[in-house]
Amino acid sequence: MNNAIRRACVIGWPIEHSRSPMIHGYWLKQHGIAGEYGKRAVRAEELEDFLLNLPAHGLVGCNITVPHKERAFDIIRRANPAGLSAQAKALGAVNTVWLDEEGRLNADNTDVYGFMAHFLETVRAQRPDWQAPGRHVVIIGAGGAARAVLAGFAQEGVARITIANRTYEKAERLAEELSGLGEASLHAAPLDALPELLAQADVLVNTTSLGMTGQPPLEVDISPLPEHAVVADIVYVPLKTALLERAERRGLITVDGLGMLLHQAVPGFEKWFGVRPEVTDELRALVEADITRGH
Ligand code: ATR
Numbered sequence: 008m009n010n011a012i013r014r015a016c017v018i019g020w021p022i023e024h025s026r027s028p029m030i031h032g033y034w035l036k037q038h039g040i041a042g043e044y045g046k047r048a049v050r051a052e053e054l055e056d057f058l059l060n061l062p063a064h065g066l067v068g069c070n071i072t073v074p075h076k077e078r079a080f081d082i083i084r085r086a087n088p089a090g091l092s093a094q095a096k097a098l099g100a101v102n103t104v105w106l107d108e109e110g111r112l113n114a115d116n117t118d119v120y121g122f123m124a125h126f127l128e129t130v131r132a133q134r135p136d137w138q139a140p141g142r143h144v145v146i147i148g149a150g151g152a153a154r155a156v157l158a159g160f161a162q163e164g165v166a167r168i169t170i171a172n173r174t175y176e177k178a179e180r181l182a183e184e185l186s187g188l189g190e191a192s193l194h195a196a197p198l199d200a201l202p203e204l205l206a207q208a209d210v211l212v213n214t215t216s217l218g219m220t221g222q223p224p225l226e227v228d229i230s231p232l233p234e235h236a237v238v239a240d241i242v243y244v245p246l247k248t249a250l251l252e253r254a255e256r257r258g259l260i261t262v263d264g265l266g267m268l269l270h271q272a273v274p275g276f277e278k279w280f281g282v283r284p285e286v287t288d289e290l291r292a293l294v295e296a297d298i299t300r301g302h
Contacts, residue, residue, distance in 0.1 A: 013042045014065050015105075015279045018049040018057065019072035026294055027070055030272045033293060034284040042280050051075065055082050061106060068105035068279045070272075076100035076151060079114065087111045094119055097188060098154055102271065105278040113278075118155035121271025122241070123163060129262045130237055137237075139163040145201070145208040146170050147227065148215035149177040152241050154185065156214050161189035169194045169208075171201055205231040212239040218248040220301075225250050232259065240264050244298055265294060 017027040023046075031044035047064075049057050054075050057064065059082070071079045080101045083091060090113035095101045101114035130137045142165040146153050149172040157168055168191050172178035178195035186193050196204060205211060211232060217225035219242045227250065229238065238254035243264035251261045269286045277283045 013040075013067045013279055014045070015042070015068045015070070015275070016045040016047050016066060017070040017072055018047050018054075019075060020048055020050055022046045022048045022072070025072060026268065026297060027072075027272060029294060029297060030269060030290065031276055033290050034276050034282075035280065038280070038282050038284065040280050040282065049075070051078065054078055058082050058104065058112065059086060061104075061112075062110065068103070068275070070275055071102050071104060073151075076102055076116075079104065083112050083114045087113070090114060092116070094158070097158055097185075100151060100154070103275040103278070105275070115274060116155065117271045117274045118152070118267070119159045119162070120274060121269075122156055122267045123159040124270040124273075125266025126159070126237075126239060126262050127163075129266065130260055133260050139165045141166050142209040143167040143169070143207055144210040144212065145204050147198070147201075147211070147213045147225070148172060149174070149181045150214065153214040154181060156212050156241070157181065157185055157193070158188055160210070161185065161191045161193075164189060165191050165210075167192050167194070169196050169204055171196045171198055171204060173198055201227055202231050205229065205236075206233070208232060208236060210237045210239065212241070213248075213250055214241050216242065218242050218250055220244050229253055229257065229259075232257070234258070236260075237262065241267060243268060246295060246298055265291065265298070269294065 017025050025046050028044050028046050035042045077100045080099050090111055092115040095114050095116045098116045101116050103117050104114045107113050144160045144165050149170050170178040170181055175197045182193035182195045213225055216222050237260045239262035240248045240250050241264040242248050254261045
């Protein structure tokens with residue numbers, strides 16, 4: 008069976024616009040691996056059957072995207088609780104699934120790694136001594152992406168995280184739920200508290216889909232941010248969002264959303280195909296061109 012083709016894919020609903028096949032396809036070719044990585048549209052009601060029968064679908068594993076990350080976590084917790092990584096358990100959501108040698112389901116959440124790896128790489132390329140301890144991070148949004156970004160900064164050791172959200176109660180719930188991660192004190196705030204918050208922020212991250220092509224703009228005045236602040240956006244269509252453009256114009260360090268997408272793919276590829284791949288400039292350019300073409 009050693010020369011059998013190993014197959015993985017990304018599942019979600021809808022799935023047409025996923026760029027994961029492009030990323031993994033690039034690495035398979037680069038490493039000359041006899042593998043395949045596709046995409047499959049899987050409905051919520053098909054998810055359990057799909058995950059519990061990966062070999063029948065010819066798969067060694069898969070990525071899971073919106074809207075299945077939380078349900079997939081529940082399914083795997085019931086099937087093989089020992090197969091969940093600490094990160095998956097901390098977030099209650101998974102995006103990367105693989106079968107171990109005994110054929111048991113294992114799962115991880117690599118969004119946290121993906122976001123932090125890209126954030127730290129980008130910031131330290133411009134400010135090599137940047138450290139998380141002591142920092143105040145302001146996160147806009149309280150959904151699944153906010154959860155991953157919050158976990159990343161908490162585990163990295165920041166001092167304080169404030170979640171600013173349209174629905175204040177949702178921010179409060181998130182702060183309560185994730186209060187056990189790291190030393191950070193977690194706070195909730197309404198969006199109209201942003202001007203005051205930004206004046207004391209070291210990092211601002213947009214985790215909502217506002218500012219994405221086809222969505223309403225994110226209307227945040229970033230002028231109160233101090234000069235040393237870093238601004239990150241998880242939106243990557245367009246690559247340079249209006250938020251990042253405004254930050255750049257002010258001379259602040261900016262972190263785009265594409266890096267998270269590229270870096271979160273690394274651990275999955277390693278699990279399925281046995282090689283730890285690199286996020287190269289060439290790969291980034293390939294995906295960037297695809298985004299610019301508007302596919
Ligand atoms: P995901 O899981 O992808 O992060 P989500 O759970 O739908 O997505 O969360 C989207 C986030 O964007 C939420 O914090 C949402 O605010 P609410 O909790 O008040 O719904 C925020 N959001 C979406 N549209 C918004 C808008 N027009 N103005 C302000 N916030 C918005």
